[in-house]
Amino acid sequence: MSDVVLEARGVHKTFGRGKTHHEALRGVDLVVREGQSVAVIGESGSGKSTLTRILFGLDCPTTGDVLFHGRSITGKEGRERLLALRRASGVVYQNPFESLDPRWTAAQSVAEPLLAQVADANIDERVDEAFRVAGLDAGRYANRFPMDLSGGQAQRVAIARAMVTSPQVLLADEPMSAIDVAARVQIVDSLRRVREANPDMAMVVVSHDLGVVQHIADRLVVMHNGLVVERGETHAVLRHPTHEYTRTLIAAASW
Amino acid sequence: MTNRSRSVYARKRSPWRSIGIVMRSVWARGTGKFSLIVLAIWLVVSLVSLFWTPHSLWATDGYHVWSSPSRAHWLGTDGTGADIASWLMAGAGVDLLIAVLTVVVALAIGLLLTACMVARSTVLSRGSVVLIDALISIPTILVALMLAVPFGASVGVIVAACGLSYGLNMARVCRPQALRVANSSFVESARHSGVGAWRVFMRHVVPNIRSVMMVQLSLSAGTAVLAEAGLTYLGVGVPSGVPSWGHSLATSAKFITVYPLTVVWIGGCVTIAVIALNLLGDALRDASDPLTNPALRQVDYGA
Amino acid sequence: MALECEGLSIDIGGTSVVRDVSLSVGDGERVGLIGSSGSGKSMIVRSVMGLLPPTAHVSGSVRLHGNELAGLDDASMSLLRGSAIGMVFQNPQNALNPVLTVAQQIELPLRLHYDLSGGERRARVLRMLGKVGLPESFADRSVMALSGGQQQRVGIATALVTSPRMIIADEPTTALDATTQRQIVDLLRELVDELGASMLFITHDFAVLSRATTRCYVLHEGRIVESGSTDGILDHPRTTYAKTLVEAAKALSLHVEEGNGDE
Numbered sequence: 001m002s003d004v005v006l007e008a009r010g011v012h013k014t015f016g017r018g019k020t021h022h023e024a025l026r027g028v029d030l031v032v033r034e035g036q037s038v039a040v041i042g043e044s045g046s047g048k049s050t051l052t053r054i055l056f057g058l059d060c061p062t063t064g065d066v067l068f069h070g071r072s073i074t075g076k077e078g079r080e081r082l083l084a085l086r087r088a089s090g091v092v093y094q095n096p097f098e099s100l101d102p103r104w105t106a107a108q109s110v111a112e113p114l115l116a117q118v119a120d121a122n123i124d125e126r127v128d129e130a131f132r133v134a135g136l137d138a139g140r141y142a143n144r145f146p147m148d149l150s151g152g153q154a155q156r157v158a159i160a161r162a163m164v165t166s167p168q169v170l171l172a173d174e175p176m177s178a179i180d181v182a183a184r185v186q187i188v189d190s191l192r193r194v195r196e197a198n199p200d201m202a203m204v205v206v207s208h209d210l211g212v213v214q215h216i217a218d219r220l221v222v223m224h225n226g227l228v229v230e231r232g233e234t235h236a237v238l239r240h241p242t243h244e245y246t247r248t249l250i251a252a253a254s255w
Numbered sequence: 256m257t258n259r260s261r262s263v264y265a266r267k268r269s270p271w272r273s274i275g276i277v278m279r280s281v282w283a284r285g286t287g288k289f290s291l292i293v294l295a296i297w298l299v300v301s302l303v304s305l306f307w308t309p310h311s312l313w314a315t316d317g318y319h320v321w322s323s324p325s326r327a328h329w330l331g332t333d334g335t336g337a338d339i340a341s342w343l344m345a346g347a348g349v350d351l352l353i354a355v356l357t358v359v360v361a362l363a364i365g366l367l368l369t370a371c372m373v374a375r376s377t378v379l380s381r382g383s384v385v386l387i388d389a390l391i392s393i394p395t396i397l398v399a400l401m402l403a404v405p406f407g408a409s410v411g412v413i414v415a416a417c418g419l420s421y422g423l424n425m426a427r428v429c430r431p432q433a434l435r436v437a438n439s440s441f442v443e444s445a446r447h448s449g450v451g452a453w454r455v456f457m458r459h460v461v462p463n464i465r466s467v468m469m470v471q472l473s474l475s476a477g478t479a480v481l482a483e484a485g486l487t488y489l490g491v492g493v494p495s496g497v498p499s500w501g502h503s504l505a506t507s508a509k510f511i512t513v514y515p516l517t518v519v520w521i522g523g524c525v526t527i528a529v530i531a532l533n534l535l536g537d538a539l540r541d542a543s544d545p546l547t548n549p550a551l552r553q554v555d556y557g558a
Numbered sequence: 559m560a561l562e563c564e565g566l567s568i569d570i571g572g573t574s575v576v577r578d579v580s581l582s583v584g585d586g587e588r589v590g591l592i593g594s595s596g597s598g599k600s601m602i603v604r605s606v607m608g609l610l611p612p613t614a615h616v617s618g619s620v621r622l623h624g625n626e627l628a629g630l631d632d633a634s635m636s637l638l639r640g641s642a643i644g645m646v647f648q649n650p651q652n653a654l655n656p657v658l659t660v661a662q663q664i665e666l667p668l669r670l671h672y673d674l675s676g677g678e679r680r681a682r683v684l685r686m687l688g689k690v691g692l693p694e695s696f697a698d699r700s701v702m703a704l705s706g707g708q709q710q711r712v713g714i715a716t717a718l719v720t721s722p723r724m725i726i727a728d729e730p731t732t733a734l735d736a737t738t739q740r741q742i743v744d745l746l747r748e749l750v751d752e753l754g755a756s757m758l759f760i761t762h763d764f765a766v767l768s769r770a771t772t773r774c775y776v777l778h779e780g781r782i783v784e785s786g787s788t789d790g791i792l793d794h795p796r797t798t799y800a801k802t803l804v805e806a807a808k809a810l811s812l813h814v815e816e817g818n819g820d821e
Contacts, residue, residue, distance in 0.1 A: 043735040043736075043737055043738070044705070044706060044735055045705065056447075057447075058443065058447065083449075086447050086448065086449060087448070087449060089447075090448070091443075091444050091447060093440040093444070095440070098439060098440045098441070099439075099440035099441050099444060100441055101439075101441045101459055101462075101463070102463070102546060103462045103463055103544070103545055103546065104462075109441070112445055112448070112450060113444075113445070113448035113449070113450070116445070116448055116449040116450040116451075116454075117448065117449055144552070145545055145546075145552050147546060147552075148552060150594075150595070150596065151595060161444070162444070165448065180594045180595055180762040181762050181763040181764070181765075181803065181806045181807055181810060182594050182762065182802050182803055182806045183594070184806065184810055185805070185806045185809055185810070188809075188810075208735040208736050208737070209736040209810070210736070210812055211736070211765075211810040211811050211812050212810055214812060215809070238812065248737055249736065249737060250812060251740075252735075252736040252737040252739065252740050253736055253811065253812040254811060254812040254813070255740075255765035255766075255768065255769065255807070255811045
C-alpha cells in the first residue's frame with residue numbers, strides 16, 4: 001500500500017446556529033493515497049463539496065481532524081502543516097470563468113501560483129509545460145483573456161494553473177458541470193494526461209455525474225445527506241452497488 | 256529579471272504602450288476627443304499663465320472698470336479694472352492643481368479604505384464600514400470650514416476636504432465590486448497557493464474595480480473644481496489675492512444683474528472643464544478595460 | 559406547422575451569429591436543437607421569443623402556427639409570450655422571481671393573459687403543482703427555499719399553466735444534478751405530450767436529447783450542419799461535428815455490463 005497523503009477522521013461540519021443550523025457533514029472518514037484518484041460523488045446538498053474543501057484546508061471542520069502526511073492541519077498547532085498542504089496542492093473549480101481573473105491573460109493566471117512560491121527558476125518552461133500537460137497550445141492561448149476562450153479551453157487553463165507547481169494533491173471540484181458535453185471529454189482527457197505526467201500525485205474529484213468520473217477515478221466515495229453511504233474501487237461499485245442511492249446515481253448516468 | 260523578458264508570463268506590453276492604446280481608444284470617441292482637447296487647452300493655458308498673462312494681474316485701471324470685451328481686454332475688465340482673461344488664465348492653473356491633487360488624495364484614501372473593507376480581519380472590515388458611514392454624513396463644506404479655522408483658507412484645505420470626502424465616497428461605491436472579487440474563486444486559489452494579501456489586492460482587486468474608480472475619480476476632479484468655486488465664494492477656499500475660478504466668480508457674482516457677461520465667462524470655463532472631466536471618466540472606463548476594449552486584448556509581443 | 563423558421567440569419571453588431579437557418583416543428587412534435595455554447599442556439603430562441611438585443615439585425619422569417627412573427631411590435635410579442643409560447647429556462651434560480659411564492663410565480667402568466675377570478679387561478683395553480691409532481695403545501699413557500707430540481711418544476715409549471723401550443727425549453731437540465739436531470743426531461747416530455755403541444759428542446763447533450771426528442775437539428779457556428787431523426791443521428795452521425803457530440807455523449811454515459819437501472 002502506498003502512503004496516505006490526506007486523511008479525514010470523523011469530520012463533522014455544522015453551518016449556522018440554533019434553529020437555522022444545518023449539519024452538512026455528520027462524521028465522515030476519507031483516505032487519499034499517493035497516486036490515487038478518488039471521486040466523491042453525490043447530489044447538491046450531499047456534503048461532497050464541504051468535505052473536500054475541508055480536506056484541502058479551504059474550510060475548517062466543526063469537529064474531527066484532517067491529516068496531511070499523518071499530521072493534523074487543524075487548529076493553531078496545525079498552522080504550519082496547513083501551509084505545507086497549501087503549497088503542495090492545487091484546486092480546479094467548477095466554473096473557469098469565475099476561477100480565472102477576467103482581466104488577466106491565461107499565462108499570467110497560470111504563472112501566478114508559481115511566482116508566489118519560487119523566486120526565480122525557469123518560470124517560462126514550467127508555464128509552457130503546464131499548458132502542454134493540460135492539453136493546450138501555449139503559443140496560441142497563453143496571451144488570451146478568459147472571455148476569448150471557450151469553456152473547455154478556459155477550464156484547461158485552470159487545470160494548468162493548478163498543476164504548474166507540480167502539486168502532490170489536486171482537488172477538482174465539479175470540473176465539468178459548467179462545461180459543454182463536447183468539451184467535457186477534453187477535460188477528462190486533460191485530467192488523465194495530468195495524472196500520467198505526475199504518477200505520484202493524488203487526485204480528488206467532486207462530481208454529481210458518474211458518467212464523468214468513471215474515466216478518471218480509481219475509487220468512488222458516494223455521499224448522501226452528509227454521510228458516506230458507499231465506497232470502494234470504481235468498477236466494483238459500478239458493477240455491484242450495495243446502496244439504493246448508488247443505484248439511483250448509476251441509473252441517472254446511464255442514458 | 257532578464258530571463259523573464261522572453262517568458263510567456265512577461266510577454267506583456269510596456270505600460271507606455273498600454274497608455275498609448277488607451278489614449279487612442281479615448282480619442283476615437285467623440286466625447287473622448289472633446290474632453291482630451293479641453294484638458295489639453297486647460298493644461299497649456301495653465302502652463303502659459305505661469306510665465307505670461309495678457310495683462311498683469313495686479314494692474315488695475317480705475318477708468319476702465321466693467322469694460323466690454325475689446326482688443327486690449329479680450330474678455331473685458333472687472334470691478335477693479337483688472338483684465339478678466341488674465342485672471343481666468345491664472346485661475347485655470349490653480350484649479351487644475353486642485354483637481355489633480357484632489358484626485359491623488361481621494362485615490363489614496365479610497366484605496367486604503369477599500370483595502371480595509373475587503374480585509375479578512377473582521378475588526379478592519381467592519382470598523383472601516385462604520386467609519387465610512389459616519390464620516391460620509393459630514394458635508395464637504397463643513398469639513399472645509401473646520402479645517403479653515405486652524406489652518407486658514409488655502410488650497411491645501413480644499414484638497415484635504417475634497418480628497419477626504421471623495422475618497423470616502425469612492426470606497427463606498429467600490430465596495431460591492433471589491434467584495435465580489437475578494438470572495439471570488441480566483442482570489443481564493445491565489446491565496447491558497449501562497450500569494451500575499453497585499454499582492455492580491457493590488458493585482459486582482461484593483462484592476463477589477465478600476466472602471467468604477469476611473470468614473471468616481473473623474474467625477475471627483477470635476478466636483479473639486481465646483482467645490483473650489485463654492486468654498487472660495489464662502490471665503491474658506493483659496494485665500495483672497497490668489498487667482499482662481501472661485502475668486503473670479505466671487506468678485507463678479509455680486510454684480511450679475513448689472514454686468515452679466517463677466518459671470519458668463521467664468522461660468523462657461525467651469526462648466527466646460529467639469530463636463531470634460533466627467534466625459535473623460537466615461538471614455539477612460541471603456542478604453543482602459545480589457546473586457547470592453549479589444550485593442551488591449553490583442554496579442555502583441557512588443558518590440 | 560407549429561413553428562417554422564426559414565432562412566433565418568442574425569447579425570449582432572456586425573458579427574453574424576446565425577446563418578440561413580431553416581427548421582420546423584410540426585404539431586405535437588418534440589424537436590431538438592443541439593450545439594455547443596456559442597453555436598447560436600440561444601439566439602435562435604431569442605429571435606422566436608422576440609427578445610433579441612436592439613443591436614441585432616434579423617432577416618428571414620419565423621412563423622408560429624402560420625403567423626409571421628418577424629416584424630411584430632413588442633406589444634404583440636408580449637401577448638404571445640406566456641400564452642401561445644411557453645418558455646422553460648436554463649437556470650431556474652435566475653428565471654424565477656425570488657420575492658414571489660410558488661403560487662404567485664405560477665399564476666403570473668394567468669394574471670397577464672386571462673381574466674380569471676382568484677379562486678379559479680388558485681385551482682389551476684394547484685392542479686399544475688400536482689402535474690409537475692410537487693405537493694400542494696409548496697404553493698405558499700418562497701421559490702428560494704426549494705432545491706434546484708424543485709425550482710425547475712416550478713419553472714415548468716409556470717411555462718405550461720396557460721396550456722400553450724408551443725413550448726421552448728432552453729437547456730432546462732444543464733444547471734441540474736445528474737439524478738434530477740432525467741426526472742425533469744421525463745416530466746417535460748410527458749406533460750408536453752399530454753397537452754398535445756409542440757416542443758423545441760435546446761441542449762448541448764445528446765444523451766438528454768435522445769430522451770426528450772424524436773427529431774433534431776445540429777447547429778454549428780450558426781449553421782445547421784445536420785438534421786434528421788434523433789436516433790438516426792445518434793447511430794450514424796454524418797458530419798464530423800455531429801460525430802464529436804455523439805461520441806462525447808456516449809463516452810460520458812455509463813455502460814456497466816452487469817449493472818442495473820439501465821433500460
